[in-house]
Amino acid sequence: MRNKLWLLxxxxxxxxxxxxxGPAMAKTIKIGLLDCYSGPPSTYxxxxxxxxxxxxxxxxxxxxxxxxxxxxxxxxTKFKVDLGLSQAKELIMREEVSMLVGTINSALALALxxxxxxxxxxxFATFSKSAKISGEKGNRYVFQxxxxxxxxxxxxxAALAKKPYIKYWIAGDDYEYxxxxxxxxxxxxxxxxxxxxLLGQSWWKVGEPDFTPYITAILAAKPDAVIxxxxxxxxVPFLKAAQATxxxxxxxxxxxxxxxxxxxxxxxxxxxxxVLGTSNYFFYYPDSAANKAFVKEFQDxxxxxxxxxxxxxxxxxxxxxxxxxxxxxxxTEKFIDAVENATVQTPVGPVQLRAEDHQALLxxxxxxxxxxxxxxxxxxxxxxxxxxAEAAPDLDxxxxxxxx
Amino acid sequence: xxxxxxxxxAALGQQLLVGLSRTTILFIVSSGLSLILGVxxxxxxxxxxxxxxxxxVTYSVATFIGGQTGFWVALAVAPVAVGxxxxxxxxxxxxxxYEREHLMLLLFTFSLMLVLGDLVKMTWGSDxxxxxxxxxMQGSFSLGGMPFPRYNLFLLIMGPLVALGLWxxxxxxxxxxxxRAAAVDREMVAAMGINVSWVFAFVFCLGCxxxxxxGALVAPTQNITQGMDHAIIMEAFLxxxxxxxxxxxxxxxxxxxxxxxxxxxxxxxxxxAIVFPYVAVTIVLVFRPKGLLKSTW
Numbered sequence: 001m002r003n004k005l006w007l008l009x010x011x012x013x014x015x016x017x018x019x020x021x022g023p024a025m026a027k028t029i030k031i032g033l034l035d036c037y038s039g040p041p042s043t044y045x046x047x048x049x050x051x052x053x054x055x056x057x058x059x060x061x062x063x064x065x066x067x068x069x070x071x072x073x074x075x076x077t078k079f080k081v082d083l084g085l086s087q088a089k090e091l092i093m094r095e096e097v098s099m100l101v102g103t104i105n106s107a108l109a110l111a112l113x114x115x116x117x118x119x120x121x122x123x124f125a126t127f128s129k130s131a132k133i134s135g136e137k138g139n140r141y142v143f144q145x146x147x148x149x150x151x152x153x154x155x156x157x158a159a160l161a162k163k164p165y166i167k168y169w170i171a172g173d174d175y176e177y178x179x180x181x182x183x184x185x186x187x188x189x190x191x192x193x194x195x196x197x198l199l200g201q202s203w204w205k206v207g208e209p210d211f212t213p214y215i216t217a218i219l220a221a222k223p224d225a226v227i228x229x230x231x232x233x234x235x236v237p238f239l240k241a242a243q244a245t246x247x248x249x250x251x252x253x254x255x256x257x258x259x260x261x262x263x264x265x266x267x268x269x270x271x272x273x274x275v276l277g278t279s280n281y282f283f284y285y286p287d288s289a290a291n292k293a294f295v296k297e298f299q300d301x302x303x304x305x306x307x308x309x310x311x312x313x314x315x316x317x318x319x320x321x322x323x324x325x326x327x328x329x330x331x332t333e334k335f336i337d338a339v340e341n342a343t344v345q346t347p348v349g350p351v352q353l354r355a356e357d358h359q360a361l362l363x364x365x366x367x368x369x370x371x372x373x374x375x376x377x378x379x380x381x382x383x384x385x386x387x388x389a390e391a392a393p394d395l396d397x398x399x400x401x402x403x404x
Numbered sequence: 405x406x407x408x409x410x411x412x413x414a415a416l417g418q419q420l421l422v423g424l425s426r427t428t429i430l431f432i433v434s435s436g437l438s439l440i441l442g443v444x445x446x447x448x449x450x451x452x453x454x455x456x457x458x459x460x461v462t463y464s465v466a467t468f469i470g471g472q473t474g475f476w477v478a479l480a481v482a483p484v485a486v487g488x489x490x491x492x493x494x495x496x497x498x499x500x501x502y503e504r505e506h507l508m509l510l511l512f513t514f515s516l517m518l519v520l521g522d523l524v525k526m527t528w529g530s531d532x533x534x535x536x537x538x539x540x541m542q543g544s545f546s547l548g549g550m551p552f553p554r555y556n557l558f559l560l561i562m563g564p565l566v567a568l569g570l571w572x573x574x575x576x577x578x579x580x581x582x583x584r585a586a587a588v589d590r591e592m593v594a595a596m597g598i599n600v601s602w603v604f605a606f607v608f609c610l611g612c613x614x615x616x617x618x619g620a621l622v623a624p625t626q627n628i629t630q631g632m633d634h635a636i637i638m639e640a641f642l643x644x645x646x647x648x649x650x651x652x653x654x655x656x657x658x659x660x661x662x663x664x665x666x667x668x669x670x671x672x673x674x675x676x677a678i679v680f681p682y683v684a685v686t687i688v689l690v691f692r693p694k695g696l697l698k699s700t701w
Contacts, residue, residue: 039530040629174678199410202674209626209635212553213422213667217674219550220415236534237626244537244553244625246544266534270542 028071029330031056031320032091035102035127036079040233043262045104047309048126048316049074052101054301055317065324073097077108084108085115092119098330099123101316106130106176113142122336124319126312129177129231131184134359135393136401140336143319143358145312147280147391149177152256153184155364155391156227156278159384160185160254161192165225167199169218172229174203181256182229199223207234211241219250228255235263239271248272259367259380262307271378275369278386280362281311281348285383294347315351315360318344352388357398361388411671414548421547423667424660425556428563429622431659434640435570435652436614442650443587443607445506449513452637453520454490454612458482458619459628460524463533466623475538479620486616491609498608499601517633525630532629541624555624562621566614567656573610574652583607587650642681646688648695657696661688 033052035045056070064070073095077084084103091097092115099122103109109128116123117139124143125133131150133142147155170186172178182201189196199221202214218226230238235257242248252274257263259277283295283305294314298306323338324330341355352361367380433455440448465478493516501509536542537555544551574580586593586603594600618636626632643662647654662681669680688696 040532040627042531171674200674202670202677205678207631207635209622209632210426212556212625213419213426213670214674214677216418216422216550216552217415217667217671220412220418220671221410233532233627233629236532240534240536240625241553244542244544244555246551250551266532268536270536 027330028069029324030071030073030095030097032073032075032088032095032097032100033102034075034077034084034087034091034100036104037074037076038078041079041104043233043266044127044307044309045102047262047307048102048313050302051298051306051310051313052126052317053313054298055314055321059317059321065321066328068324068330070321077103077105079105081105081108081111085111088112088115092121097121098332099320102126103128106133109133110137113137113139116141121332122339124316126316127309129180131180131393134357135398138357138398138402143339143353143360145316145319145360147362147364148359148393149180149184150393151359151364151391152181152278153186154188154393155386156181156185156254156256156366157188158192158386158390159278159366160189160225160227160276162384163225163252165252166195167197167222167224169199169201169221169223169226170229171202171204171214171218171226173206173231173234175206177231178203178206178229180229181231182227185227185229185254204230209237211238212245215241215245215247219245219247223251226251226253228253228258230255231257236266239263239267239275242275243267243270243272248274252276254278257308259369259378260308261305261377262309264369264377264379268377269371271369273369273371273378276366277369277380278364278366279308279380280364281306281308282365282367282380282383283307284379285365285367286348286385288347288349290345290349291347311347311362315344315346315362318346319353319360354392354395356395357393359393361392363388364391414550415671416668418547418550418552419667419671420664421552421560422556423664424563425559425663426667427659427663428559428566429618430639430643430663431563431656432566432614432621433618433636434643434647434659435567435655436611436618437640438644438647438650438652438655439570439574439614440608440611441644442652443583444509444604446509446513447641448608448611449510449637450516450520451513451612451615451640452633452635453517453524454486454615455619455622455636456524456628456630456633457489457520458486458616459623459632460528460533460619461485461616462620462623463535463628464528466535472538472540475535475541475624478623482620483613483616486619487609487613490612491605494605494608499605502601502604517637521630521633530630532627534627535623537624559621566617570614570652579603579606639681642685646685646695648697649699651695651697651699654695654697654699661685 053072060069075087101124104127106128109125112123122141126145129149131148134144170182172182254276256278258275260279264271323335326338327334343350343352364386365383367383369378370381372379437451461482462478465481466474469477541555541558544553582603590600643658647658661684665680665684670677
């Protein structure tokens with residue numbers, strides 16, 4: 001009995017040797033995708049995962065890259081930093097993933113950026129908006145694909161400076177995202193148009209159940225326009241309260257992601273019209289062949305329209321496959337060199353990944369919400385494009401913050 | 405920065421009304437909590453979960469039927485459904501525990517909160533839901549030049565109606581009178597030959613029905629989501645404490661203080677509005693540690 005066991009063990013070991021000693025290139029590249037796939041954030045994150053997988057499946061179907069196939073392993077972080085971090089360690093140690101992708105949670109993204117620097121594997125932050133990820137906390141191993149709060153501020157500030165409004169009110173979530181967006185927009189707006197005035201500010205707790213008293217108080221101050229710095233799931237009840245009070249008809253207001261499909265779809269035809277919103281992507285804009293092809297591809301696979309998250313997931317997948325295509329090796333350092341300064345042809349046109357801070361430079365679109373005959377939700381119209389150059393974070397400031 | 409000029413009388417009046425409509429929801433939920441607290445002497449921690457279930461049931465019924473009538477049917481069905489659920493729990497498990505220690509009962513309602521939370525997750529999933537007000541309640545009308553949402557007006561009408569109904573039920577009906585008597589001296593009530601256990605069941609069911617009604621009324625104004633139970637239970641407990649434990653009018657007074665300081669705070673000092681209701685609670689408790697009105701404890 002004991003002899004047989006030894007024989008079996010030896011066989012397993014030999015098999016391991018044979019498989020392990022195969023050609024260096026023809027193997028499976030494992031990618032760990034971890035994000036919050038349960039609860040409200042999944043409205044945004046499911047599209048990131050699905051578009052990422054869609055691209056990888058396409059590449060695999062064509063035989064992979066230099067014979068390498070990609071395997072995507074997902075984990076649900078449930079929006080918890082400690083859980084996400086332990087899942088990341090498990091993915092790195094047990095699954096031996098080559099890189100990590102994901103997370104809408106900025107606190108987790110910053111923790112993963114730190115972990116991946118220690119483990120020397122790349123991490124692509126797909127939906128977390130903290131400017132620190134590619135800013136002061138950035139490092140060689142972390143890449144930020146989504147626009148960050150600094151870019152939202154710069155883009156919206158630039159777009160609002162072109163509008164005739166003078167007297168503003170700022171209101172938002174009383175936590176990092178809200179303050180970062182609100183203050184970012186104001187800083188840029190004040191710089192481009194010094195005559196603007198700030199009448200006042202209101203800050204509510206995240207998950208505020210009723211926005212009506214805030215809206216009526218803001219209306220009493222009679223501002224020309226209002227900057228609403230609220231994110232995620234709070235956008236929907238805010239838009240409902242705006243519609244119920246007629247806020248949008250009295251005073252124009254700006255809210256990042258207000259014109260986004262993920263925000264407008266749940267409110268349906270009852271969403272307020274005339275709201276200014278910014279987003280990196282609309283499935284109907286830009287009206288280009290590349291975007292149409294992407295929307296069709298996504299719809300064919302998943303039978304729904306892609307939201308902005310789909311763009312982030314798709315671009316991340318494109319950057320990864322293109323870098324492997326270029327390096328012809330599985331070496332991490334060579335991979336990072338290839339991703340740095342790479343430009344990919346995306347549904348929103350060519351997107352560059354800036355070498356210095358590892359930030360993807362996406363164009364930003366500002367539109368006004370309007371009812372549509374075609375869909376049972378509102379869409380953005382009068383879309384203005386803010387080119388990446390106008391929204392990109394300032395490199396000197398980043399390098400100074402990083403202490404270089 | 406000129407902050408004071410926009411605080412006009414009209415704006416204050418408007419804000420007061422908006423605050424009162426929030427008061428309605430807070431009152432309905434906390435009066436149920438107060439009722440159970442007064443008669444059964446149990447802080448029902450799962451009260452917020454029943455409020456959440458009320459909102460989810462309203463969503464499901466309203467979207468299933470659809471249209472104008474959907475919401476009104478849901479508004480009637482949801483509180484009753486929550487009340488029946490509460491009755492089943494009370495008769496099935498809770499009533500066997502009345503003789504146990506007080507801490508046991510508290511722990512039971514706590515575990516009930518966790519079980520009901522998971523029940524919601526299993527039934528409706530973890531996504532949030534959004535429900536629109538019925539068409540005739542959408543939009544706003546002008547009130548002294550300021551827009552006032554129609555749905556908030558509806559809430560302002562509902563508040564006094566519910567308060568009146570509760571008052572009539574506890575003061576004018578036999579069962580209500582027995583329940584009030586049981587709140588003061590349950591041994592005496594039992595000595596009179598009344599089945600106290602069924603009185604408790606009635607009160608528990610009624611209190612939870614109020615939680616369900618609150619959830620149904622709040623559904624069109626906010627996200628219907630996991631976590632709304634925790635948000636409301638905190639506020640409801642504070643309201644019951646400042647109003648006086650077990651006192652229904654105390655719940656009304658407490659809810660008004662909470663709702664109005666919140667909305668006036670938002671107008672007067674918007675940057676720090678979040679703390680206003682809590683400051684009001686602290687002030688009340690410093691001067692009247694047992695609550696504003698007479699506690700039944």
